[in-house]
Amino acid sequence: MTTNSASARYEGLGKDGKGHIWTKSGVLDAQPYGFGTRFEGEPGTNPEELIAAAHAACFTMALSFALAGAGHSDGQLDTEARVTLEKDGDSFTVTRSDLKLTARVPGIDEETFASLASGAKAxxxxxxxxxxxxxxxxxLKD
Incomplete structure (x- = not known):
């Protein structure tokens, strides 16, 4: 079992509040977030961006291990994740995560790659x- 942690502080309330995020690893160290970074393009991050980063990294690693398990020893995987946040009544909901992958895996056929990528996604x-x-x-590029 692996456990990771992060923490957040929000000072002030609502649109006027400002938050900061920390991760145990130090990758995020008082990284700003708030209404402005989430909805108005201000510098900083937001929860959906962090989810997109986590999803892109997790999927790409899962596919890398699936490819290695299928006997492939070389390749490059580049994934972008786009997480969509939509209004849902009085609140918001993450409605989708769209993964866009560009891959180079020498010697793999399209059917095998599609199967492994689908398995990694799920x-x-x-x-x-x-x-x-x-x-x-x-x-899938040559």
Whole structure:
């Protein structure tokens, strides 16, 4: 079992409040977030950006291990995740995460790659965590 941690502080309330996020690893160290970073393009991060980063990283690692398990020893995987936040009554809901993958895996055929990528999409821990639609669009390059 692996446990990771992060913490957040929000000073002030609502739109006027300002938050900061810390991770145990130090990757985020008082990283600002708030209404402005979430909805108005101000510098800083927001929860959906962090979810997108986690999903892209998790899916890409899962696919890397699936490819290695299938006997492939070389390749490059580049994934972008786009997480969508939509108004849902009086609150908001993450409605989807769209994965866009560009891959180079010498010697793999399209059918095998599609199967492994689909399995990684369904099986990565962050995909399992998300309660939303997840799409995968990929390009397999020579």
């Amino acid at each position: 099986g990565c821990p962050i995909s399992k965590l998300l309660n939303c639609e997840i799409s995968l669009d990929y390009e």
